[in-house]
Amino acid sequence: xxxxxxxxxxxxxxxxxxxxxxxxxxxxxxxxxxxxxxxxxxxxxxxxxxxxxxxxxxxxxxxxxxxxxxxxxxxxxxxxxxxxxxxxxxxxx
Amino acid sequence: xxxxxxxxxxxxxxxxxxxxxxxxxxxxxxxxxxxxxxxxxxxxxxxxxxxxxxxxxxxxxxxxxxxxxxxxxxxxxxxxxxxxxxxxxxxxxxxxxxxxxxxxxxxxxxxxxxxxxxxxxxxxxxxxxxxxxxxxxxxxxxxxxxxxxxxxxxxxxxxxxxxxxxxxxxxxxxxxxxxxxxxxxxxxxxxxxxxxxxxxxxxxxxxxxxxxxxxxxxxxxxxxxxxxxxxxxxxxxxxxxxxxxxxxxxxxxxxxxxxxxxxxxxxxxxxxxxxxxxxxxxxxxxxxxxxxxxxxxxxxxxxxxxxxxxxxxxxxxxxxxxxxxxxxxxxxxxxxxxxxxxxxxxxxxxxxxxxxxxxxxxxxxxxxxxxxxxxxxxxxxxxxxxxxxxxxxxxxxxxxxxxxxxxxxxxxxxxxxxxxxxxxxxxxxxxxxxxxxxxxxxxxxxxxxxxxxxxxxxxxxxxxxxxxxxxxxxxxxxxxxxxxxxxxxxxxxxxxxxxxxxxxxxxxxxxxxxxxxxxxxxxxxxxxxxxxxxxxxxxxxxxxxxxxxxxxxxxxxxxx
Numbered sequence: 001x002x003x004x005x006x007x008x009x010x011x012x013x014x015x016x017x018x019x020x021x022x023x024x025x026x027x028x029x030x031x032x033x034x035x036x037x038x039x040x041x042x043x044x045x046x047x048x049x050x051x052x053x054x055x056x057x058x059x060x061x062x063x064x065x066x067x068x069x070x071x072x073x074x075x076x077x078x079x080x081x082x083x084x085x086x087x088x089x090x091x092x093x
Numbered sequence: 094x095x096x097x098x099x100x101x102x103x104x105x106x107x108x109x110x111x112x113x114x115x116x117x118x119x120x121x122x123x124x125x126x127x128x129x130x131x132x133x134x135x136x137x138x139x140x141x142x143x144x145x146x147x148x149x150x151x152x153x154x155x156x157x158x159x160x161x162x163x164x165x166x167x168x169x170x171x172x173x174x175x176x177x178x179x180x181x182x183x184x185x186x187x188x189x190x191x192x193x194x195x196x197x198x199x200x201x202x203x204x205x206x207x208x209x210x211x212x213x214x215x216x217x218x219x220x221x222x223x224x225x226x227x228x229x230x231x232x233x234x235x236x237x238x239x240x241x242x243x244x245x246x247x248x249x250x251x252x253x254x255x256x257x258x259x260x261x262x263x264x265x266x267x268x269x270x271x272x273x274x275x276x277x278x279x280x281x282x283x284x285x286x287x288x289x290x291x292x293x294x295x296x297x298x299x300x301x302x303x304x305x306x307x308x309x310x311x312x313x314x315x316x317x318x319x320x321x322x323x324x325x326x327x328x329x330x331x332x333x334x335x336x337x338x339x340x341x342x343x344x345x346x347x348x349x350x351x352x353x354x355x356x357x358x359x360x361x362x363x364x365x366x367x368x369x370x371x372x373x374x375x376x377x378x379x380x381x382x383x384x385x386x387x388x389x390x391x392x393x394x395x396x397x398x399x400x401x402x403x404x405x406x407x408x409x410x411x412x413x414x415x416x417x418x419x420x421x422x423x424x425x426x427x428x429x430x431x432x433x434x435x436x437x438x439x440x441x442x443x444x445x446x447x448x449x450x451x452x453x454x455x456x457x458x459x460x461x462x463x464x465x466x467x468x469x470x471x472x473x474x475x476x477x478x479x480x481x482x483x484x485x486x487x488x489x490x491x492x493x494x495x496x497x498x499x500x501x502x503x504x505x506x507x508x509x510x511x512x513x514x515x516x517x518x519x520x521x522x523x524x525x526x527x528x529x530x531x532x533x534x535x536x537x538x539x540x541x542x543x544x545x546x547x548x549x550x551x552x553x554x555x556x557x558x559x560x561x562x563x564x565x566x567x568x569x570x571x572x573x574x575x576x577x578x579x580x581x582x583x584x585x586x587x588x589x590x591x592x593x594x595x596x597x598x599x600x601x602x603x604x605x606x607x608x609x610x611x612x613x614x615x616x617x618x619x620x621x622x623x624x625x626x627x628x629x630x631x632x633x634x635x636x637x638x639x640x641x642x643x644x645x646x647x648x649x650x651x652x653x
Contacts, residue, residue, distance in 0.1 A: 013231055014219060021223050060403040066228040066248055066279060
């Protein structure tokens with residue numbers, strides 16, 4: 001199953017590595033990755049990953065990172081049931 | 094000095110600023126070990142109000158800081174130099190990460206200009222620890238020191254706690270500044286309680302016929318013990334505890350069915366396999382808890398309470414999730430009905446059927462009986478730290494706990510060598526408590542050097558060393574799952590542990606007969622300073638029950 005995510009990051013040292021490392025460790029294989037130039041204190045990254053695991057789980061795992069400001073799950077083709085009580089996490093910058 | 098009234102700008106070095114920032118964040122005690130790249134910080138430490146505990150290996154410092162953080166719920170601080178000093182911390186950092194322990198780690202680093210040149214004692218500790226920290230920094234400007242330290246503490250302690258590393262290059266430590274420019278951005282705000290989910294959980298629980306609560310480590314981490322106990326008393330729902338949830342209810346509480354999982358109690362494992370609504374509070378469905386996941390609590394709908402959204406449906410699908418602080422969530426579930434009498438009676442019957450027995454045959458000392466007696470001999474608070482292996486499971490199964498802080502154990506990582514440094518951190522964090530370290534003959538050797546730390550600071554830690562002349566849990570698995578093909582588990586050439594302790598200047602004693610147990614426990618607890626009780630036990634003793642890997646929790650193997 002493929003997932004596409006757009007990730008807003010703080011422009012901190014190691015932020016891109018941290019996000020990419022998490023994906024691989026959590027069982028999501030990186031298919032492609034585009035990292036934008038920094039715009040002030042943030043930058044964005046678009047990735048495609050493949051995994052048997054649900055994309056919304058990866059989204060929530062990425063959102064735990066301090067360097068990650070926002071994650072948009074774009075093409076999640078999951079068969080997951082919706083879990084009541086789960087809401088998107090957004091952070092102040 | 095001219096004596097003029099002209100005010101000079103006060104300049105502080107990076108090291109002085111960092112120490113000031115630690116103190117501003119409430120730090121009084123730190124654990125560490127000096128070395129080349131961190132020398133400017135150790136220079137500034139002299140004359141500061143910080144109490145520094147010199148451990149004898151950086152891993153000891155990290156694990157002591159871990160236990161200190163568990164008990165105080167404030168970040169434990171450990172300090173090491175670059176290179177090998179930093180890599181020696183790694184096990185301790187991973188231990189804190191797996192068990193959600195607040196910790197701030199300061200590592201020395203070679204000067205900025207030398208980074209990336211394979212300089213002496215250079216290692217990329219920032220890169221090495223990326224998978225096992227909640228966050229990390231490399232300080233690049235002395236004006237960032239203040240703000241980065243503040244943010245590190247906010248991150249380590251906010252929400253689900255964890256370790257935060259600050260890599261501190263030598264040139265930043267010696268540079269001077271009067272400014273602080275970094276503005277912390279991590280001030281943690283708890284999520285707003287989802288009242289719809291709370292209502293849904295209330296409805297589901299009120300219709301449950303066989304409800305069960307799993308109490309996890311998150312209850313102690315979030316200091317929600319009072320709310321949890323009230324909830325359990327109000328509803329009468331039976332409670333099973335994970336390893337880290339032990340003590341959330343006192344061991345003798347009638348509502349506690351016991352610890353569940355691989356070495357859990359039969360009552361708890363049967364209750365979880367038969368419940369129809371499972372409310373999981375601050376736990377994460379570890380494989381040691383669930384056994385074969387697909388067969389875990391097969392007829393239950395699941396309500397999952399956790400501060401961390403990423404734990405919801407990670408392993409077991411939640412039917413209802415409540416994300417946020419556990420205390421307010423538990424307080425918010427107002428139930429009118431209580432658990433059905435027949436379900437309570439069933440759980441009580443299982444408790445009776447699977448109650449631990451202490452009438453072991455044989456002439457040797459029975460470790461579970463000794464541990465139970467030891468924990469019941471408490472006068473006031475008692476904290477038991479342990480290492481990893483059979484003795485760790487004996488502690489979890491047989492010791493009496495009044496509070497989660499009574500039991501400090503390496504859960505997620507399963508770190509042999511945790512017990513002794515953890516006892517050091519525990520004694521410093523909880524000085525009014527009797528601190529006992531239960532260890533094994535394999536584990537104690539992993540951080541035996543910390544006996545010197547006990548002696549140096551006169552820390553009154555009581556060590557019970559259960560010695561079965563083997564790596565007991567591995568030996569047990571080789572006996573059961575590898576057809577008795579024993580491979581590298583024999584430790585029958587162990588040193589004389591009582592003599593080892595004596596060489597460190599620590600009181601010690603060896604006992605061999607059951608009749609000596611009560612007197613020896615009294616002797617141990619009566620010692621003024623640190624002491625070690627060496628207890629040789631049956632090398633063939635196993636931990637029962639045992640859920641074989643890959644089996645469902647009710648398929649427990651028992652003693653023959």
